[in-house]
Amino acid sequence: MKELLYIQLVDQLRKKIQLGVLKPGDMLPSENELSQEYQISRVTVRKSLSLLEQEGYTYSAPGKGYFVREPVTDKYILNFNEMNNAGGSAASSKLLEVNVVPPSTKMMYELQIPDDRYVIVIKRLLLAEGAPIAYDVKYLPYNRGLPLVEREIKYATFPELAGKKTSLFSIKKDLKICAKNASGEVCTLLNVEEGHPLLVISQKLYTAENKVIGWGEIYYIAEFCELNAMWSFGQRLYDNG
Amino acid sequence: MKELLYIQLVDQLRKKIQLGVLKPGDMLPSENELSQEYQISRVTVRKSLSLLEQEGYTYSAPGKGYFVREPVTDKYILNFNEMNNAGGSAASSKLLEVNVVPPSTKMMYELQIPDDRYVIVIKRLLLAEGAPIAYDVKYLPYNRGLPLVEREIKYATFPELAGKKTSLFSIKKDLKICAKNASGEVCTLLNVEEGHPLLVISQKLYTAENKVIGWGEIYYIAEFCELNAMWSFGQRLYDNG
């Protein structure tokens, strides 16, 4: 099986960078030089260089050349799914409460809404084999005409709830992750002792225009949630197929 | 300022997907159709479609066409840096111990080494304004001839330590994040009470060939560590420039 020309070139350049023959800051041979050296057209060379750039190894400086990038070491790909995290996947959920309430100060702040804008509160327990593993609270600014059918709420993901009319492609989502000790109501609901460690994940949803459309917190019993993240060069956020 | 042809096309297609005119699973017009419709060459059309694919909106099925992707909602970009996380950045660190020891069962397991392979243990405190905010332990398989100068250890990042001779471009890194309560030695070192909540981040480093070259755990006092992750379409792992 003959390797494609642009793959051959990108493989060779990538290897040179991985081996340290080309170091961060170093300039790569120019498009024309590579074109001559490998006897392939400039268009094909550009395809290889564009791939290398996509993979994070290089960047181009128009008028100057291509350079090896300083490796970014503090960005990881994190896997997170409300219902399915290592250590225990929630097979089901139990709806505790659905309500429309006037906003608290905290809700007004988090959702960026005025005090006369009502808020939908959804409280759930996530269960694995019948036992609670997490307590989940979500807040959405109330829109008139928004249907609140329990069945829908139970099976919808957060983005689906908050962005009912919005395409998932135009939603942004922020997570904050921290550790806390269980106390008060949460202890009762999760059936753990006061002070039991929890992993707390706050989620905030935005439209493409940065309007907040949802905010929520999930309190995982520490034993039932382990988040995983990974870093490696050339990684992609989206698989093919 | 006239927009470039391929930017115009990618903007229009992206908007159609974001607005839901084109839904997940839908087929896009073929390269030839787009080429005709927008009166631009097929090469330029392909450039636009390749960008759209890079951004995660579409994928191509050779022989069939381009399709709108089912949005991936469980992958986030996580920012993590040992020395600098929201809620308190460690301005300095204090080296507690550097040792070469025979491996414990746990170390053998985590580092995937035999029992006659020695292990370097590095223990540090991360400090902010003089006060401890995290306790950090790292384990590296011992290689003869590896210099262990304190100064180097103090200022090196984990990948730099573990991959001394290895280019950062050929290293992989996994994180595990969980919550725990402080107990024993950690309480004393971090000056917190028994049961105080901690955010624990385990790091494992691999070569490109999946050989483990380092393992470590950082115990952050919960108040001093808040991790952030975000999700949005079209995001990139690497900035330009």
Added chain:
DNA sequence: TAGTGGTCTAGACCACTAG
């Protein structure tokens, strides 16, 4: 068999860089 995306080429023109 008609149509689709994938690879590759040669060539033109542009703005920008840096000596």
Added chain:
DNA sequence: TAGTGGTCTAGACCACTAG
């Protein structure tokens, strides 16, 4: 001014898909 990367074109040939 010579060289660099960026945009864009027209055209050729290929393997694959699906009726």
